[in-house]
Amino acid sequence: MNSYTPSSPRGRFFSGLLHRSCLLLIVAVILLLFSSGTAMAQEKTKMVRLAKLVIDPAQLDSYKAALKEEIETSVHVEPGVLTLYAVAEKNNPTHITILEIYADAEAYKAHVQTPHFLKYKELTKEMVKSLELVEADPLVPGIKIK
Amino acid sequence: MNSYTPSSPRGRFFSGLLHRSCLLLIVAVILLLFSSGTAMAQEKTKMVRLAKLVIDPAQLDSYKAALKEEIETSVHVEPGVLTLYAVAEKNNPTHITILEIYADAEAYKAHVQTPHFLKYKELTKEMVKSLELVEADPLVPGIKIK
Numbered sequence: 287m288n289s290y291t292p293s294s295p296r297g298r299f300f301s302g303l304l305h306r307s308c309l310l311l312i313v314a315v316i317l318l319l320f321s322s323g324t325a326m327a328q329e330k331t332k333m334v335r336l337a338k339l340v341i342d343p344a345q346l347d348s349y350k351a352a353l354k355e356e357i358e359t360s361v362h363v364e365p366g367v368l369t370l371y372a373v374a375e376k377n378n379p380t381h382i383t384i385l386e387i388y389a390d391a392e393a394y395k396a397h398v399q400t401p402h403f404l405k406y407k408e409l410t411k412e413m414v415k416s417l418e419l420v421e422a423d424p425l426v427p428g429i430k431i432k
Numbered sequence: 433m434n435s436y437t438p439s440s441p442r443g444r445f446f447s448g449l450l451h452r453s454c455l456l457l458i459v460a461v462i463l464l465l466f467s468s469g470t471a472m473a474q475e476k477t478k479m480v481r482l483a484k485l486v487i488d489p490a491q492l493d494s495y496k497a498a499l500k501e502e503i504e505t506s507v508h509v510e511p512g513v514l515t516l517y518a519v520a521e522k523n524n525p526t527h528i529t530i531l532e533i534y535a536d537a538e539a540y541k542a543h544v545q546t547p548h549f550l551k552y553k554e555l556t557k558e559m560v561k562s563l564e565l566v567e568a569d570p571l572v573p574g575i576k577i578k
Contacts, residue, residue, distance in 0.1 A: 336529060358572060367578075371517075373482065373568035373569060376567040421522040421523070422519035425499060425520065425528075426503050429516070429577070431517075431576045431577050432513075
């Protein structure tokens with residue numbers, strides 16, 4: 287028994303407790319750093335884009351139905367599709383903008399190969415008059431929709 | 433005692449239990465209908481808009497700092513500001529688009545009278561070269577950002 291080991295049973299008990307508490311604290315700090323690091327890394331790898339579309343007015347209802355189905359399926363079944371928030375301009379209802387947020391480039395690559403995305407592309411290819419894809423940087427990447 | 437009242441104590445116990453269960457079920461259904469009605473009403477009253485801005489390149493960093501502060505404060509302190517998701521185009525960093533979602537028109541009216549919004553407007557009035565406010569209809573109003 288060296289000089290640093292408490293000699294009484296009570297002393298050994300508290301010393302053990304202290305060591306265990308320290309160990310738990312260290313593990314907690316490491317986990318906290320790791321998780322915040324992961325969250326920060328996720329913010330950095332996010333892929334954000336504005337899709338700006340103009341739709342054939344005669345096919346607007348069909349187009350919107352196809353897009354709605356594609357959005358609902360993608361957001362529901364693909365964890366990496368963080369949102370597809372689509373809006374139609376009130377004064378130009380054929381002008382659609384979609385805020386697309388993917389967890390990372392891999393999530394996007396997987397998305398465009400899914401059956402529901404391919405079905406949407408096939409269904410709507412004659413409905414879309416123009417499509418502009420604008421890569422973007424979010425100003426407050428962690429923001430949500432309440 | 434009429435003919436519909438169970439005569440044994442056991443019968444009365446189960447009859448009472450049944451009545452209570454029915455009552456609870458009715459209350460639950462009413463609450464459910466009410467809450468889904470409220471949710472649907474909230475979806476209908478939402479105000480959604482795209483703000484499209486072009487910023488003076490020489491003041492871009494100052495503008496982004498002011499906008500970031502305004503967004504974080506608004507989303508934090510105003511329950512009716514559902515999101516202010518701002519992006520800068522990668523190829524045209526002075527072109528900013530903000531997806532603005534408010535719970536209703538009242539929430540928006542209150543927002544533009546807050547000290548943090550008025551401060552942002554005052555700070556940035558010489559930085560914004562153009563501002564277009566485009567009222568919009570969301571295609572899937574209930575969608576969130578994961």
